Amino acid sequence: MIISIFAPDFTPPPELFVIKQSPGKGLGVFATRDVEPGTVIMQDSPLILIRPPEMHEGIGYPLDAIQILITKAFDALSEDDQEEILSLSAHVLPGEADETDYDRLKTIFRSNAYNTGREIGLFTKVARINHSCRPNAGYQWIERLGKRVVYATSRIDEGEEISVTYIPLLFSKKDRERRLDQYGFKCSCEACAGHTENTWASDHRRQEIQKAFFELEKELTLEVPRSIMAKKNARRQAEESLRLAELVDEEGLADYYAQAYRVVAVCHARLEQWEPATIWAHKSYEVRLMGDMQSEETLEMQILTSRFIENWEAELRNKSKSRA
Ligand SMILES: [Zn+2]
Structure with missing residues (x-):
């Protein structure tokens, strides 16, 4: 008996998502089982x-x-692919033609196209994912794969809707609404539709986060401060960086975790506090890994983590020597 080694003897793993109706939002993408952070969804x-x-x-x-x-x-596409594109939702602007398939193609492209850097693409599966101002997934264009990869940034329960953000998130509810107008919907996510006190607190946190990034990244350097004033300033910045990480976690803005943890790591490395510097750099590295293992940002955090570990080890060696 000859058994062909090429015979398909396995079934591909079932998809982690299903596309179905989302109340009040048209179609949406839902998890078919519990998904851990970092898992590639599509x-x-x-x-x-x-x-x-x-x-x-x-x-x-x-x-x-x-x-x-x-x-x-x-x-040039097959009929099935053309149909899939024409079934995407599009926001028709006042005065815009919407009669022929080509009119529709134009508005669909404007509403759903994604800039990959040099090119503009239409990704029909990702286009089905609805927006949230506190999303549970992120995405990245990976040039070497020629694909847009969507991954969970927090734990997603079976049956839960998967969401990404269409806009930068460090803005107040009012400003986000204005930006979302171009997509033709009003956001009803928990950050937008909750009680007034909650949306107020969320607005306040986002404003604080934006301010902290601006202040801390402006002077972000690994140079060790020498003067008393500079040392005092660096200590204050390290404290503020911890507050920044806390705010980003509290607000659940996973898209900004890696950036915030990087700031904390560098602020502590400047003070030659190698233990927290290493821990935060590694946290940032782990979040970056979820997006793209080989991106420049991931490699930077990998290098910083190993540099900080070396310093931490040297510090521990010196301590045990001085104790001996
Ligand atoms: Zn929202």
């Missing part, structure tokens, strides 16, 4: 990927040229 290749023509100063993208590229890419 990897999506673009159905349409175009390289826009050069931007002209003061004019922006030549929209007609983009329209031609989109139409050409769309016409």
Whole structure:
């Protein structure tokens, strides 16, 4: 009997998500089982990927040229793929044509397209994920895979809706509403729709976080302070950095965890406090790993963590020597 080694003898793991109706939001993406932070939920290749023509100063993208590229890419797709694209939701602006499939394609592309750096792509699976101002998932474009990868940033329970953010989150509810207008919906996430005291507290935290990032990252350096004043200032900044990490955790802004932990690590390294510096650098590294194992940010945190560990070990050796 010959058994072909090429015979498919395994079934692929079941998808971690299902697309179904989300009350008040059209379709949404839901977890089919409990998902731990860092788990990759989906990897999506673009159905349409175009390289826009050069931007002209003061004019922006030549929209007609983009329209031609989109139409050409769309016409080359299979009927199933075309249907999938046309089933995406789009926010039609006042006065915008919405009669033919091509009109619709244009608004769909505007509402759902994602900038990968050099190109603009339409990712139909990721496009189904609804927005939250306190999302439980994040995403990253990974150039070497040619895919957009969505991963859990916090624990997601079976049946829970998966959410990402469409906008930067360090703004007040009012400012976020204004930014979300372009997508044509009013956010009803827990940060937006809760009691007034809760949204007020959330607004306040986000404002504090933004301020702290601005203040601390402005002077972020590994240089050890020499003067008494500089030392005092560095100690104050280390305290503020811990408060920043606390606020980001409290507000549940997973998109900013890695950035905040990095600030804490560097602020403590400046004080040559190698134990907290190592612990926070490693925390930041772990969060970065979830997004992309090989990104520049991940590598930076890996290097900082090992540098801080070496210093911490040297400190421990010196301590035990002086005790001996
Ligand atoms: Zn919201």
